Amino acid sequence: MSDFRIDTKCVQAGYRPGNGEPRQVPIIQSTTFKYDTSEDMGKLFDLEASGYFYTRLQNPTNDFVAAKIADMEGGTAAMLTSSGQAANFFAIFCLCENGGHFVCSSSIYGGTFNLFAVTLPKMGIEVTFVSPDATEEELNAAFKPNTKAVFGETIANPALTVLDIELFAKVAHAHGVPLIMDNTFATPVHCRPIEWGCDIVTHSTTKYMDGHGVGVGGVIVDSGKFDWMAHADKFPGLCTPDDSYHGITYAEKFGKEGAFITKCTAQLMRDLGCIQSPQNAFYLNLGLESLHVRMARHAANGQAVAEFLKARPEVETVTYSGLPTDKYYERAKKYLPKGGCGVVSFELKGGRPAAEAFMKGLKLIAIETHVADARSCCLNPATSTHRQLTDEQLRDAGIPAGLIRLSCGLEDPQDLIDDLTQAFANM
Template identity: 60%
Template sequence: MSHYHIDTNCIHAGYEPGNGEPRVLPIVQSTTFKYDSAEMLGELFDLKADGFFYTRLGNPTIDAVEKKIAALEGGVGALLTSSGQAASMISVLNICPAGGHVVCSSAIYGGTFNLFYKTMREMGLEFTFLPADCTAEELNAAFQPNTRCVFAETLTNPSLVVTDLELYAKTAHAHGVPLIVDNTFPTPVNCRPFTFGADIVTHSTTKYMDGHAVQVGGVIVDSGNFNWENGKFPGLTEPDESYHGIVYTKQFGKAAYIVKARTHLMRDLGAQSSPNNAFLLNLGLETLAVRMERHCSNALAVAKHLEQNDKIAWVNYPGLESSKYYGLAKKYMPNGTCGVISFGVKGGREAAAGFMEGLKLASIVIHVADLRTCVLHPASTTHRQLNDEQLKEAGIGADMIRMSVGIENIEDILEDIDQSLKNL
């Protein structure tokens, strides 16, 4: 379905029912699958044949959604995971074992930062964190002989820095390593990082892809474009004894990375999606394009409205012409960025809390990027594990409010904001 537009592929890609089959992707709620011969099952275990034999490694419902997301991003394959955290971890571990080094943007989701800074460092990986909008010289200087990948977010959560994808990709490739990009906030509807040189894309599908806050999940998508045979990635180019010595690049070609992620790391870590969650995710994906259009138009209206209120200290939204990232946003996300904005209420942390507690339509929740408008104070919640210096590097102040603008009627959203500000 590559010839269709992305909004059509949101609905149709990944699953094509045959004559008399369900029109809607069915839930195959089974852990295992029957075969008539031990030989056939053995070939599946040896990766010599395609098919499903255990849902941890593959399932018809999950497979269809993986194919849909791969089509949306323009990749050769995808792997659904149990969470966005699992996707971030597996995407790096797949090519960067203990002793390896990662160059990483510091302005990433707090949970991802903590995963890298704490847990994966304890697993033996090294990380160098840089400002998302660092210069080419600063980025180039961060590489080491053992660097195996670069990790960044297209649009950072919650500081909303627009990453210069072409700069990051060009620099990573000059050092012989891939660029991994978390594309959760823009989604492939608004940005396709592979177009700008990224090699691997991840998402927390819990966010806009689902859009209804009903399932937790993640996904890794492989572009199929990176040359793994440059001597830096033996896990992909040398025999894997746990599969009788297969070499992923030789047996699976452009899909070597994503096949290894599934057959090695998913096999051993077990952070798989469930068929039911994949089904729910697919329902969200079917309306992703129309929802993103509404999220973006509503968020831009809210951002412009807040700019005019004298109780607001500052507003950050890349769609605003006043944003320092407006030019990059137009380059990488010309049709809109996302529904998330950040701003500060005059009076600092206490005023921020008062504003949030005064809202009636919008809710204070830990979640972001679903169809309901919600707010959060990142410094005391999602990023509370960061110290003051780390908060500064991530672009998060004590007065910052993250508002995820939903798809309600814009007049109702603006009225809710105004009544709360009026009562401060």
């Protein structure tokens, strides 16, 4: 469906039923698939024929939904994973093995930060963090001879920084490595990183793509543009025979368009088994069908609430790239011309006690460790996700004690503003 616009792709890409077939994506709730001869099955194992044999590797429901997301992002292939964490792990691990290194924006989701800074080093994979606002020179300085990739988030969770995708892609390519972007908060409705030079896109589909707080999931999309063979010395996992897969060289057999996702499926999913369930893939597709309608409303609600908070005397600062006073306003105009997302963060005067009193007063907006679904929710990191840190440590981490992360859902914006107003009045 690559000729259609993004709104149409949200609704119809990925699954085109034939005559008399189900109109909605069918849930193939089966772990295994039946064949008439061992020869038929052998061809699948040898990657000589395409088809299904075991749902830990591939399932038709998942493939329909993955194909939709690949089309929405402008990629050539995609794979669903059991979570966003698994998607980011696979994306890096497909390129970087023991002894490898990658460069990463420091402004990323805390779970991804832990994965990269604590767990991957235990596997011999090293990361160098750079500022999301690093200059070309600063980025160049972070590269090493064993660097295999660059990673960033389009709109970072929770700092809401907006990355200069073109710059990061340019520097990555100058060093012969791909740029991987976690596009969870922007979604392909508001930004398609591949159009700005990014090579691989990941998502926590748990967030806006699902959009209803129903299923944890992730996805990896390959642009099909990175020429692995041109940098074969850096990517032996793609460019030399895989002994665990009958000596197949992924980049040779599947080309630029298919090598990355085939390796993710045939090798990583086979061995690590983080597949999304077909039932969750079905729910995800329902979310995708309305993503374009919902994202416009999330962003409009985020904008209205950010403007309201900006004018409140109780509020010290508001971070939202749609505000002309925001550090990322100009960059957001370039990368997010249709708007950003529904997540706004703001710091209350009066620190931790003020944040606690304010949140206690909320009636409509719930306190949750979640963002990016239909119902508005909020969180004070100092009293929840980061409660082990002192006020001083919080300040050093760029998370003031009075900071509230508010995820604006799909409610009427005036009801959200009314709820915030009464909570301010009752502090």
